[in-house]
Amino acid sequence: MNSGCWRSFATRSDFGTSSTKSAVCDLDTGQFGGLAAHPSLPAADGQPGYCEVPLEAIRERFVAIC
Numbered sequence: 420m421n422s423g424c425w426r427s428f429a430t431r432s433d434f435g436t437s438s439t440k441s442a443v444c445d446l447d448t449g450q451f452g453g454l455a456a457h458p459s460l461p462a463a464d465g466q467p468g469y470c471e472v473p474l475e476a477i478r479e480r481f482v483a484i485c
Contacts, residue, residue, distance in 0.1 A: 429444045429446055430444075430484065430485050431443075432480075432484055434472070434480070437459055438456045438457060438458060438459050439457040439458075439459065439480055439484070440454075442454050442455075457484070460472045460476045460477065460480060461476070
């Protein structure tokens with residue numbers, strides 16, 4: 420098997436309050452690509468002054484990005 424046919428990638432996501440940022444890194448070359456920003460996730464109802472996001476919403480966003 421030709422090992423050059425296989426590439427390793429990692430996805431990095433930052434779930435911020437103003438947006439979700441994502442990037443893809445080629446682990447073989449160290450090159451970053453696929454930089455993107457996505458709208459912020461809606462906050463759950465809760466205590467005033469806190470911005471809590473439901474874990475299910477984070478999971479769904481992560482799956483959509485990856």
